């Protein structure tokens with residue numbers, strides 16, 4: 543007779559994998575057994591328990607298992623400008639001649655957001671920090687995929703219809719409406735276990751100081767993370783200097799936003815003084831290396847790292863592949879350092895893509911590493927493919943030659959959301975077709991037919 547009292551029971555048990563944990567205490571476990579029960583990791587060791595009961599057992603020889611990636615800053619709707627905006631030189635919201643968020647209707651927003659979120663999920667992101675217009679319908683649409691979301695409305699008091707033409711007109715009505723929409727979104731999703739709404743105050747140049755103070759008060763009152771674009775462009779720097787006489791980071795500090803709840807996206811135009819302020823305040827930098835580099839710029843990540851700023855990684859408007867992004871983060875840091883040394887290694891960018899993001903979202907106790915008791919958010923890579931062999935240093939292989947499309951399985955809270963590279967909850971072909979139709983309509987309205 544088996545004594546059931548000391549027989550662990552698992553909903554899902556992964557065996558024979560190579561676990562890359564993002565936990566410095568045991569970064570790699572070969573022959574790993576990962577047991578999941580009630581959405582939590584309840585077993586993590588180099589062998590399974592002697593006796594166990596499991597609803598489902600998967601043997602994964604030659605597979606890597608990592609924590610889910612935490613993609614902290616994206617605008618899924620902007621899949622509509624994919625293949626075009628990257629070559630125009632600047633962020634879509636500031637660029638004339640391409641479809642704007644203000645032109646997107648709710649159905650189009652839903653379709654485009656599902657495409658962006660599905661892409662991110664298939665590539666191993668278990669958390670997506672997404673902010674833009676129509677966050678009410680896009681959150682609903684993305685929740686259907688099953689991943690965790692850190693959504694927000696795009697909060698600002700500038701009139702975006704005029705920004706693309708160089709006119710920064712601030713309006714209290716716009717500010718009140720967008721902040722209220724952000725707080726309504728929080729109220730609506732506060733009880734959902736996989737949704738953690740934040741306040742995305744767009745940027746210091748698109749939010750007046752008075753308005754930033756209101757956002758700070760709301761963040762304080764509700765304990766909400768604030769996501770912003772910080773040091774994104776010379777335009778922002780010049781605009782803020784002209785309006786406020788100081789840097790964006792100083793304005794954020796003076797308006798009560800520079801604290802451990804702040805995620806600053808991009809951080810390209812930040813000085814060592816700004817970085818020191820961020821580190822002292824416990825604010826987080828969201829590094830967006832591919833988007834930055836595609837527009838000809840680099841965030842000074844070596845300087846930010848030396849200053850002690852926690853860094854997360856994000857894809858922003860381009861592709862959802864956090865694996866490729868780790869490579870960009872590594873090489874762009876080394877280009878700036880002009881050498882290879884111990885300060886920038888695969889473990890550093892892997893940390894940014896996992897624990898760094900979890901910390902930035904205030905979720906480090908829950909997610910970001912494979913550890914006993916944490917939520918079972920994990921990614922399985924088929925590393926039997928030639929480009930990921932031999933398995934001398936699996937993390938080195940993943941960062942240098944891995945791709946998001948090597949992901950075979952994605953699990954959130956113990957639920958399998960991607961299996962054999964396909965989503966389990968939605969019809970991938972339908973998601974693609976609906977987004978294609980939405981993008982065509984939006985570009986047609988601009989008088990551009992790129993697909994002809």
Ligand SMILES: [Zn+2]
Pocket residue numbers: 615616617771807858859
């Ligand atoms: Zn952005």
